[in-house]
Amino acid sequence: MLVSIHPKLPMRNRNKTEDYYVNSxxxxxxxxxxxxxYLMLQKDDIEIHFFLFKALNPKENYGQVYIRTNTIDSLYQSLLNDNVAIHPNGKLELKPWGQREFALLDPDSNLLTFGESFQ
Structure with missing residues (x-):
């Protein structure tokens, strides 16, 4: 039986990655x-791991994680209140597939998409 997943994303600088995820x-x-x-971080019921990849070119990074939430409006608003940059093409909106989603990029251009079912 599978019980959870912990995606592993690349990072160039452990301190910057930790600072962004913890403080932002x-x-x-x-x-x-x-x-x-190596860095392991957790929030609520999700965990994301990071491995050092100093030669990573952020413009060529395709790391992505889709994170489900049941509080998308308050999460989005709290990030806006804390001046966390939302992806220019990732503002909160209802998608044709029935999810309300928004996205942001971490310091290494890993794409984090947050979604909540809207039906």
């Missing part, structure tokens, strides 16, 4: 051991 998005570090080339 409200994630917390997972575990008590600090690995210089």
């Amino acid at each position: 998005l409200g994630f917390e570090k997972v575990g008590t051991v600090d690995y210089p080339e």
